[in-house]
Each structure stands twice: as C-alpha cells, then as structure tokens.
Amino acid sequence: MKLTLKIWRQKNRDEKGKFVSYSVNNVNPEMSMLECLDVLNEDLIQRGEEPVAFEHDCREGICGSCGFMINGHAHGPQTATTACQLTMRHFKDGDQLTLEPWRAAAFPLVKDLVVDRRAFDRIIAAGGYISVSTGNAPDGNAIPVPKGIADRAMDAATCIGCGACVAACPNASASLFTGAKISHLGLLPQGKPEQDRRALNMVAQMSEEPFGGCTNIGQCTESCPKEIPLEVIANMNRDYRVATLRKRDDLIQVITPVTTWSSDSKS
Amino acid sequence: MSTGAATISKHQAPGFWKSTNGKKIVMAVTGCILFLFVVAHLLGNLLIYAGPARYNAYAAFLHFDGSLLWIIRSVLIVSVLLHIEAAAQLWLRNKRARPVGYARKNSDGASYASRTMYWSGPIVLAFIIFHLLEFTGGFIHPGSQFIAGNVYHNVVAGFSVWWIAAWYIFALCLLGMHLRHGLWSMLQSFGLPHSRTRELALKQLALWISIIIIGGYISIPISVLTGLIK
Numbered sequence: 236m237k238l239t240l241k242i243w244r245q246k247n248r249d250e251k252g253k254f255v256s257y258s259v260n261n262v263n264p265e266m267s268m269l270e271c272l273d274v275l276n277e278d279l280i281q282r283g284e285e286p287v288a289f290e291h292d293c294r295e296g297i298c299g300s301c302g303f304m305i306n307g308h309a310h311g312p313q314t315a316t317t318a319c320q321l322t323m324r325h326f327k328d329g330d331q332l333t334l335e336p337w338r339a340a341a342f343p344l345v346k347d348l349v350v351d352r353r354a355f356d357r358i359i360a361a362g363g364y365i366s367v368s369t370g371n372a373p374d375g376n377a378i379p380v381p382k383g384i385a386d387r388a389m390d391a392a393t394c395i396g397c398g399a400c401v402a403a404c405p406n407a408s409a410s411l412f413t414g415a416k417i418s419h420l421g422l423l424p425q426g427k428p429e430q431d432r433r434a435l436n437m438v439a440q441m442s443e444e445p446f447g448g449c450t451n452i453g454q455c456t457e458s459c460p461k462e463i464p465l466e467v468i469a470n471m472n473r474d475y476r477v478a479t480l481r482k483r484d485d486l487i488q489v490i491t492p493v494t495t496w497s498s499d500s501k502s
Numbered sequence: 503m504s505t506g507a508a509t510i511s512k513h514q515a516p517g518f519w520k521s522t523n524g525k526k527i528v529m530a531v532t533g534c535i536l537f538l539f540v541v542a543h544l545l546g547n548l549l550i551y552a553g554p555a556r557y558n559a560y561a562a563f564l565h566f567d568g569s570l571l572w573i574i575r576s577v578l579i580v581s582v583l584l585h586i587e588a589a590a591q592l593w594l595r596n597k598r599a600r601p602v603g604y605a606r607k608n609s610d611g612a613s614y615a616s617r618t619m620y621w622s623g624p625i626v627l628a629f630i631i632f633h634l635l636e637f638t639g640g641f642i643h644p645g646s647q648f649i650a651g652n653v654y655h656n657v658v659a660g661f662s663v664w665w666i667a668a669w670y671i672f673a674l675c676l677l678g679m680h681l682r683h684g685l686w687s688m689l690q691s692f693g694l695p696h697s698r699t700r701e702l703a704l705k706q707l708a709l710w711i712s713i714i715i716i717g718g719y720i721s722i723p724i725s726v727l728t729g730l731i732k
Contacts, residue, residue, distance in 0.1 A: 254605065304604060304607070306608075307604065307606035307607045308610070333605055335604055335606070338600055338602050339599060340599050340600065340601050341599065405596075405609075405617065406592075406599060406600075407596070408522070408599070410523075435515070436515075439516055439521065441521075441522075442516045442522055442523075443516060445598060445599055447522070447599030447600070448523075448525065448526065448592045448596060450526075450592070451616065451686070452616040453611045453612060453613075454609065454610060454611045454612045457610045458610070458611070465696075468690060469696060470693065470695060471523065471693075472523055472526070472691055472692065473693025473695070474693070475524075476527055476692070476693055479524070487515035488513060488514065489512065489513065490511070491511045491512075491513065
C-alpha cells in the first residue's frame with residue numbers, strides 16, 4: 236500500500252521546524268508505524284538525506300520510548316496501542332498521516348519526533364520509592380493485600396511513562412502520569428509509610444515543571460496506551476489534600492527543571 | 503549527552519496554592535458553595551408560581567436582616583473571586599504549557615462542556631453582573647419601571663422584553679454546561695475514588711442535575727413570554 240507521511244522535521248531545538256511530506260510506496264499492511272518509518276529512513280539514507288529521528292526501544296509496547304502524534308491522536312487512532320504496535324492495516328491505501336512530536340513546554344524538542352521527557356524522571360525521583368528493610372528476603376505473602384487493591388495498584392503500575400497523556404491533554408498536564416505513580420505505590424501496604432511525603436513531593440515537582448494543570452477533561456485516559464483510569468488523578472488529589480492537612484514540618488524540596496543537556500550546559 | 507539532569511539544585515517546594523492541585527481543590531470547594539447557592543436560588547425563584555403575594559413575601563424574608571444578608575453575600579463574593587482567580591491562574595499556566603500547538607488534534611474523550619469551561623465561565627460572570635444590575639439594583643430595567651420590593655412585578659416586566667428573556671435563556675444554558683462538567687470535576691478534584699462505572703454514573707448524574715436545575719430556571723422567562731405568569 237501507498238501512504239503519504241507528513242512529518243515534522245526540526246534539526247534541533249533552536250532551529251525552526253516545518254512539515255515535510257514523503258510518499259512511501261512499499262508499505263506492507265503488517266508493518267508497524269515504526270517499521271514504516273524505518274522503510275522511509277532507509278530510502279532517505281540511500282538518497283543521501285537526513286533520516287527522520289524518532290525514539291524507540293522494545294517495540295513491544297512496554298518500554299514507553301516511542302510515541303508521537305499520528306493524525307492528531309497520541310500513538311495513533313487505535314485505543315490501547317503504542318506507536319510501535321500500531322500496524323499499518325488500520326489505515327487505507329493512499330492515506331495521508333500527519334506525524335508530530337509531543338507538544339509541551341515541559342517536553343522540549345530534541346529533534347524531529349524526539350522530545351526530552353526528563354521532567355517525568357524528576358517527578359519519579361521526587362517520590363517514586365518505598366522503604367524496604369535490608370536482611371533476608373521477606374516471605375512473599377507476609378503482608379496481605381486485598382485483591383481489589385492489588386488490581387487497582389496494578390492498573391496504575393502499567394504506566395510506561397510514554398508521555399501520551401501530556402501530549403493529548405489540552406492543558407499539557409502531567410496529572411495522569413503523576414497520579415498513576417502516586418496511586419500504584421500509595422494503594423499498597425508497602426507504600427503506605429511514604430504515602431504523604433510521596434504525594435507532597437511528586438505534586439510539588441510536577442508543579443515546578445512547566446506542565447499545565449488538570450481540568451478533568453479526560454483526553455489523557457482516552458489516549459493512554461495502557462488505559463490508566465482517570466481515578467488515579469482523584470487518588471493523587473486525595474493523597475495530596477490529606478497530606479497537606481497532616482503535614483508538620485518536613486521540608487519539601489524540588490529540583491529545578493533542567494532543559495539543557497549536560498554536554499552543552501555551562502555549569 | 504546524559505540521561506540525568508545537567509545540574510541538580512534543590513529549593514523550597516511550591517506550596518498548596520502554587521500547586522495546580524491546590525488551586526483545583528480551592529475551585530472545587532468554592533464551586534460547591536456556588537452550586538449550593540444556585541440550588542437555593544432556584545427553589546426560591548420557583549415560588550413565583552405561587553403568586554405575587556408569596557413571592558414578594560419570600561423576597562422580603564431574604565431581607566429580614568441586612569447584616570445577615572451581607573454575611574451570606576460576602577461568602578458568595580469571596581467564593582466567586584477565589585474561583586475566578588484560581589481559574590485565571592490555571593488558564594495562564596495552561597497557555598504557557600503548550601507554546602507550540604498541534605497541526606492536527608482530535609478531541610476524543612473530552613466533552614464539549616469540559617473544553618468550553620473557559621468560555622462558559624466568563625459569559626456566566628457577565629450574566630451574573632447583568633442579572634444583579636437588573637433585578638437587585640434595578641439599574642438596567644428596559645421597558646418598565648423598577649419597583650424596589652415588588653419583585654414579582656420586576657421579574658414579569660423584565661422578562662416581557664424578548665431579548666432579555668433570550669439572553670437569560672442563553673446564559674443559563676451555558677451555566678448548565680458549566681455545571682455539567684463542574685459538578686463531576688469537583689468530586690475528581692476533591693479526590694473521590696471511583697471505578698469506571700461509577701465515573702460514568704457520576705457524569706450522568708451531573709448531567710441530569712444540570713438539566714433539572716437549568717430547566718427550572720428557564721421555565722420562568724418562558725412562562726412570562728408565553729403569558730403563563732402575568
């Protein structure tokens with residue numbers, strides 16, 4: 236099948252980007268979106284042009300590396316599907332696909348379809364941990380966890396941190412991501428000791444990054460390839476509200492968002 | 503190129519009001535106060551169907567103590583100001599959060615009401631100001647004389663002007679849309695845990711509460727226009 240790919244090309248953050256249309260004639264319907272770009276890139280390299288930069292790693296929909304807007308949908312129009320798992324049979328012969336990077340101030344563009352998602356890493360670093368005693372490995376089932384709680388925690392834990400929620404959100408808010416991280420640890424007994432500090436720390440770091448605020452619109456959960464429910468945002472808000480009331484004098488600190496790479500930064 | 507941050511400097515975290523979650527909790531609480539007012543105001547307004555005597559008596563009852571009236575008004579004014587301030591700050595932040603827009607963007611999963619909150623809100627505010635100038639202050643009262651204390655007369659005379667009635671109906675529909683998203687959104691901002699089925703049920707409930715409230719409000723100008731209330 237034959238497709239026209241209208242792709243955002245931008246050399247680096249400082250140069251102006253633009254859309255460039257490429258026609259790809261030998262698309263196999265069983266190819267994934269990324270394989271389709273591989274085919275295009277081979278062609279571009281043979282012609283001596285710059286290949287399209289895109290991020291990828293596992294190509295099985297579990298690493299969270301890939302992701303860009305396909306025709307206005309984060310990861311494309313299929314629900315619960317990452318860009319690497321999106322097969323081209325979902326499009327019609329002769330279709331035009333518009334590929335754009337995630338657009339958010341908190342995700343500065345690196346090149347073409349690649350954005351810098353380290354803001355997520357800083358949110359994780361702010362509170363995405365639990366305390367574990369050293370010594371012998373504890374008995375696996377020593378702490379009883381109700382089935383319903385385990386399921387809800389697991390639903391939240393399926394987040395792969397791809398950034399589709401931020402990309403799809405009209406406000407470019409990271410609430411679904413942060414909510415998923417706060418929920419998946421905070422719901423389980425193992426995560427209870429840090430529940431308050433986790434909510435305060437992660438929310439503080441999220442607010443420090445240039446993300447927008449949540450207005451409960453719900454496009455995040457709709458575009459999430461792991462179908463993280465909107466409930467995680469309610470969990471985050473409750474944990475944050477309770478933690479704010481219970482807070483005594485623990486100092487909550489945040490890391491200044493860094494948008495440059497260490498190789499070209501001054502300090 | 504490293505995967506870590508280039509420099510790590512720690513400083514004091516933004517507090518409750520600085521966080522977007524804190525602002526939304528403030529919006530949820532103030533929104534809830536304003537919603538309760540909207541319900542109480544509707545119940546009072548519906549007394550217009552009980553005739554001029556009872557309606558004017560109800561209006562007089564509201565004014566039985568001037569200082570108590572102003573305490574309630576102060577709570578409402580503070581709620582409105584906080585609600586607007588939080589919304590304005592979030593709006594500015596959200597604008598800055600996406601400096602480069604999309605060439606193509608769908609709106610799957612987003613209700614029309616949720617995407618137009620920043621439109622319905624300011625229009626409803628303009629409506630409230632107009633409404634206070636017309637029926638509370640009596641400064642705008644085209645087509646008839648405003649009589650302080652004779653609320654029944656003021657309402658009937660006011661809504662007899664077709665464009666005032668039309669403007670009320672339009673603005674009230676926007677208020678309904680604002681409530682349709684706001685009622686569910688306040689529960690979410692306040693942190694009510696919900697399964698997917700409960701989420702859909704709550705959204706339906708919010709829709710029906712808005713329809714009932716706005717239906718009740720709109721019935722008054724329509725009744726005046728159709729001559730049901732004279």
